[in-house]
Amino acid sequence: MSVVALAARGEMQSGPLVVIEDLEIRFDKVVAIEKMNLTVQRGEFVSLLGPSGCGKSTLLKAIAGLIRPAGGRLARGDANLRIGFMFQKPLLLPWRTTLDNILLPVEIKLGGSVADRTDHAKARHILDMVGLSNFVDAYPHQLSGGMQQRTALARALMSDPDILLLDEPFGALDELTRETLNEELIGIWQNSATRLHTIMMVTHSIVEAVTMSDRVIVLTDRPARFVEDVRVRSPRPRSPEDAETLSAMKLIRRILRGGR
Amino acid sequence: MMLRFRTPILFALATLAAWQGLVMASGIPEYLLPAPTAILAEVDRTLAVSLGVTFLEATIGFALASALAFVVAVLFVRFHTLEEGLFPIAIAIKTTPIVAIAPLLVIWLGTGWWSKIVAAILICFFPVLVNTVKGLKAADAEYRELFQTLGASGAQEFRKLRIPYCLPYLFSALKISSSLAIVGAIVGEFVGATQGLGYLIMVSSAHLETATLFAAIGAAALAGITLFYIIGAIEHRVIFWHGGETE
Numbered sequence: 001m002s003v004v005a006l007a008a009r010g011e012m013q014s015g016p017l018v019v020i021e022d023l024e025i026r027f028d029k030v031v032a033i034e035k036m037n038l039t040v041q042r043g044e045f046v047s048l049l050g051p052s053g054c055g056k057s058t059l060l061k062a063i064a065g066l067i068r069p070a071g072g073r074l075a076r077g078d079a080n081l082r083i084g085f086m087f088q089k090p091l092l093l094p095w096r097t098t099l100d101n102i103l104l105p106v107e108i109k110l111g112g113s114v115a116d117r118t119d120h121a122k123a124r125h126i127l128d129m130v131g132l133s134n135f136v137d138a139y140p141h142q143l144s145g146g147m148q149q150r151t152a153l154a155r156a157l158m159s160d161p162d163i164l165l166l167d168e169p170f171g172a173l174d175e176l177t178r179e180t181l182n183e184e185l186i187g188i189w190q191n192s193a194t195r196l197h198t199i200m201m202v203t204h205s206i207v208e209a210v211t212m213s214d215r216v217i218v219l220t221d222r223p224a225r226f227v228e229d230v231r232v233r234s235p236r237p238r239s240p241e242d243a244e245t246l247s248a249m250k251l252i253r254r255i256l257r258g259g260r
Numbered sequence: 261m262m263l264r265f266r267t268p269i270l271f272a273l274a275t276l277a278a279w280q281g282l283v284m285a286s287g288i289p290e291y292l293l294p295a296p297t298a299i300l301a302e303v304d305r306t307l308a309v310s311l312g313v314t315f316l317e318a319t320i321g322f323a324l325a326s327a328l329a330f331v332v333a334v335l336f337v338r339f340h341t342l343e344e345g346l347f348p349i350a351i352a353i354k355t356t357p358i359v360a361i362a363p364l365l366v367i368w369l370g371t372g373w374w375s376k377i378v379a380a381i382l383i384c385f386f387p388v389l390v391n392t393v394k395g396l397k398a399a400d401a402e403y404r405e406l407f408q409t410l411g412a413s414g415a416q417e418f419r420k421l422r423i424p425y426c427l428p429y430l431f432s433a434l435k436i437s438s439s440l441a442i443v444g445a446i447v448g449e450f451v452g453a454t455q456g457l458g459y460l461i462m463v464s465s466a467h468l469e470t471a472t473l474f475a476a477i478g479a480a481a482l483a484g485i486t487l488f489y490i491i492g493a494i495e496h497r498v499i500f501w502h503g504g505e506t507e
Contacts, residue, residue, distance in 0.1 A: 064409050085405075087405070091406045093424070095500075104410065107420070109410075109411065
């Protein structure tokens, strides 16, 4: 694997952020991903869609550096690319309040020293953004599933990521909560005040993929292979009833059934 | 609070009254079964001092064993080779009955406090070690991945994730070993001592002073229960989140 800095930060507002060429990932002898080619541009919202267990999450974890590829190339647009990762489970520390949970990335980055006033102000600002300003001192077990996942999102935003990797972020939530959170996520992505402009999201909901993303990458079953890159061009905010959204959904369904 | 204990207290009082009545009516000799009032009459300064000595020996042994076991557990989890090499020895210590080792401890350490403290240490060490090792490894792989994505070092992962995560496991072991500590101290006193509940039990049984024996047994039970509840109260304060975990 080679991580190559393609350009210095700031010099490029667009351009490739993640470049994947001929990527192969194995677990022992089982091939999870093979012959994967994918380029994610700065500023894109990309969804990875495919049947469950197809290796979507594995791909995401490889980009995050959690899994080492067996072959091929995985390059980042910037060697110092800051990555935010959000899991399907909130993974909050039950002994910490909401505020302390989202200060965790800062504490880890600082090593020995404690989060200062600037960090606290930033944390409160982010909590405000995800609608948790009234739950700053609550413990995870006092929060609903949706609020726990908002906290997890706030924690991912706390490290000022250039790219946010989301592994079925709201998959465990009920549909109504999921829709609300999806809309808020789009809002945060579009908000130019944050440095976050690029999102990659694993999902197995066609509706979710099409209404949220610029591109939907459709993957095959194990081993995961790139099948189709569907571009969704309908204007935002989108609704599942838009003609263009509907036709994209129809196209993806056809691809998933095997007919190109 | 009072209501919760009312029924058990009533039952206990009824049992004691029946016991007293049975002994008085049947004329069972006191060396076989003393009446509750006769046992109560044996609660004196000697008993209190014996209880205090045994409780202190047990508590010191328990505290030292717990601290030691925790440190060893952390080392085991951080350095796997240590665990591989030393775990069999730990199991060997555990499976050897404390009653078999106690005479040796008295030969080595004398009839004073240390032979009892070490007996308590030997009996308390293993449960705490095993559970702490288990607890330190218990955090979900996904939590570890989260820490990895945040760029945490091994030490940070221990401090901020593994050790707090392990506390419920640690405390359930502490509750088990708190009662065992009393056993260790009393066994040590059986073998060779000049004071303590174990000594009192040996002497009173040799003299057929059954009422004293009963009082000493009651005191030993009280010591175990007290230590158990102290640990339980601390646990309740420290692990406020348990039972309400996110997963």
